[in-house]
Amino acid sequence: MRTVASIRPFRFLHTGDLHLDSAFAGVSAMAPPEVTRVLRDATLSAWQRVVDLALAEGVDFVVVAGDVFEQANRTLLAQIRFRDGLAQLGDSGIRSLVVTGNHDPLSGWEPAVAWPAAAHRFGADEVTAEPIRRDGEEIARVYGISYGVRDVRDNLARRFRREAEPPYAIGLLHANVGSQPGHLAYAPCTLADLRASGMDYWALGHVHKPAILSAADPTVVYCGNPQGRDPGEMEPRGCYVVTVDAAGRAHPTFHPTDVVRWQLLEVAIDALSGEESLVVAIAEAVDLARSAAGRSIVARVALIGHGMLHASLRRGGLLAQVRQLAQERLAGGPTFAWIEALRDETRPMLDSAGVGAPGTFLGELITEAAAARDAVAGAAGDDSGDGRGLAWDEVLDELYAHPRVRRVLDGRRPDSGRVAELLADGERLAVDRLASEP
Numbered sequence: 253m254r255t256v257a258s259i260r261p262f263r264f265l266h267t268g269d270l271h272l273d274s275a276f277a278g279v280s281a282m283a284p285p286e287v288t289r290v291l292r293d294a295t296l297s298a299w300q301r302v303v304d305l306a307l308a309e310g311v312d313f314v315v316v317a318g319d320v321f322e323q324a325n326r327t328l329l330a331q332i333r334f335r336d337g338l339a340q341l342g343d344s345g346i347r348s349l350v351v352t353g354n355h356d357p358l359s360g361w362e363p364a365v366a367w368p369a370a371a372h373r374f375g376a377d378e379v380t381a382e383p384i385r386r387d388g389e390e391i392a393r394v395y396g397i398s399y400g401v402r403d404v405r406d407n408l409a410r411r412f413r414r415e416a417e418p419p420y421a422i423g424l425l426h427a428n429v430g431s432q433p434g435h436l437a438y439a440p441c442t443l444a445d446l447r448a449s450g451m452d453y454w455a456l457g458h459v460h461k462p463a464i465l466s467a468a469d470p471t472v473v474y475c476g477n478p479q480g481r482d483p484g485e486m487e488p489r490g491c492y493v494v495t496v497d498a499a500g501r502a503h504p505t506f507h508p509t510d511v512v513r514w515q516l517l518e519v520a521i522d523a524l525s526g527e528e529s530l531v532v533a534i535a536e537a538v539d540l541a542r543s544a545a546g547r548s549i550v551a552r553v554a555l556i557g558h559g560m561l562h563a564s565l566r567r568g569g570l571l572a573q574v575r576q577l578a579q580e581r582l583a584g585g586p587t588f589a590w591i592e593a594l595r596d597e598t599r600p601m602l603d604s605a606g607v608g609a610p611g612t613f614l615g616e617l618i619t620e621a622a623a624a625r626d627a628v629a630g631a632a633g634d635d636s637g638d639g640r641g642l643a644w645d646e647v648l649d650e651l652y653a654h655p656r657v658r659r660v661l662d663g664r665r666p667d668s669g670r671v672a673e674l675l676a677d678g679e680r681l682a683v684d685r686l687a688s689e690p
Contacts, residue, residue: 258498259419262384262391265306266504267491268317268426268457269477270299271355273330276512277482279550279592287590290548294511296333298479301509302491303337307344309493313384314341315394317457317475318353318426324360324402331365342370349382350374352398353426353457354438359401374424376400379411383418392496393418395451399426399439409441414450420496423451426458429465429472446472453494453502460485462492462506471502478509483552486514512548515541520557521598530561531574535581538589548587554595562598571596597676621679628672 276291283291290297306314321330338348348371352358358376367373372382374396384392395412409429414421427439429446438458443466446454454472456465462476473492480489490508497503519537524530534553542549555565565571575594582589610619651657666674 259496259500260386260389260391261495261497262386262420263309263311263493263495264384264392264422265302265309265311265314265491265493266317266455266473266475267302267314267478268455268475269319269353269460270302270316270334271295271319271322271477271479271481272299272334273327274322274481276550279590283590283592287588290588291512291550295479295481296330297511298489298509299333299337301511302478303340305491305493305507305509306341306346311346311493312386312391313347313349313394315396315422315424315455316348316350317424317455318351318399319355319457320350320352321356321360323355324357326356326360326362328363328365331363335365335367335371338371339368342368346370347384348372349394349396349424351396351424351426351457352376354399354402354404354436357399357402357404374398379408379413381415381418390419392420392422394422394424396424404439405437406439407441407445408439409445409449412449412451420453420500421451423449423454423470425454425456427456428458429456429474432459443472446470452500453496460489461487462490464504468501471504473504479512480510480514483514483516486516488513510547512550513545515545515549515551517541517551517553518556519553521555521559521561522557524559524561527561527564527570527574530555531577531581534574534578534591534594538578538582538591542582542587542589548589550590550592552593552595553591554597556597558599558601560601562600565596565598617682618679621675621682624675625672628675 272295274295276294279288279291320334321327341348350371350373352373374380376398377400379395379397381393381395383390384394393415395414397408397411408425409423409427412423412425423446425439427441428437429441430443431437431440447470451470454470456472456474459474460477460480461474463474464472465474466472475491477485477489478491480486488508489510490506492504492506495503495505515538517537519530519533521530524533538549538551538553541551571594575591579591582591652661
């Protein structure tokens with residue numbers, strides 16, 4: 253780590269995974285023009301918010317940890333918007349240091365757009381270093397390496413080695429540290445690899461959820477992406493402004509920069525008396541989420557609980573009408589709230605002492621359905637240790653290997669979330685039909 257007793261305090265901004273000019277997933281053509289326009293430009297607008305934040309905070313430099321662009325073949329719009337942001341920073345004396353990732357390797361095509369002099373992009377052949385100076389004195393040194401091609405499976409972190417003279421060393425890398433779940437093993441490494449490098453701070457990209465993996469010795473941070481683009485990215489998204497004090501301690505502070513935020517909401521029908529009250533309850537829940545987020549939202553709403561409305565929701569077309577009426581109640585205001593999907597996950601009212609009692613056919617079906625859901629949870633990483641997850645995987649293996657069944661399957665195994673939805677749908681269908689029989 254550092255070999256000097258003290259350093260000049262400084263600040264920098266850590267961002268990455270911009271995925272500029274990429275699509276906002278899951279939004280149907282039913283969305284009105286004012287919504288689609290904001291969603292289309294959301295990643296570009298979030299990048300501008302990052303730039304504005306760096307200017308407002310008066311940082312000394314900005315590091316960008318890969319995947320600036322969505323595809324190896326960058327769009328002209330994305331390239332120019334990124335360049336313009338770098339130029340704004342450079343005009344205010346803020347240097348930018350950039351590495352590429354698996355989505356935007358150096359081997360990809362890019363239009364001929366001149367970068368500002370204050371911006372530096374690292375090459376892919378070896379780890380190199382760029383000194384950061386203030387008033388002629390070096391305050392930090394940034395080490396980085398880009399992806400030359402998309403599929404980088406080497407442990408790039410092991411190539412980083414701190415030199416003796418820099419007062420503070422920052423490693424800039426797009427990588428999967430510790431086999432982060434849900435992310436491909438590009439440039440895989442461990443925390444031990446990062447510590448061995450001698451860096452004081454690791455500015456990482458690749459994982460879209462912001463996280464501090466190590467608070468000190470060294471500080472290791474995933475900045476996350478500035479704008480969530482699908483329902484799996486519903487938490488606040490942004491970047492970190494990092495203050496380094498005279499003792500060389502890093503203090504990362506997260507700042508949200510997302511323009512639109514995904515929301516997964518539940519509305520219970522248990523206490524609702526009718527269809528109109530359901531419309532009001534949905535609109536109120538979505539509006540409350542919009543106020544709490546402090547920005548526009550895209551909401552997926554699940555109707556849950558047991559109640560008399562369950563039977564009404566089975567009527568063809570009613571769910572679509574409820575969604576439309578709730579959406580109309582949300583119109584107006586400086587921010588929008590778009591109900592992207594409304595899903596019925598309700599259950600009928602059952603006489604627990606009658607048809608749904610333990611020991612009855614329906615009661616046993618409900619018990620087995622609950623056990624199946626637990627098995628799916630086990631397959632998704634439940635640490636109960638009872639082997640149910642493994643058993644469920646074996647069921648899917650057998651199903652997809654069956655020569656007659658696989659002819660009607662699309663070949664792609666559903667993830668645990670989709671399996672849970674299918675199980676819930678099957679349970680509701682069975683319970684509805686059995687409970688309604690005389």
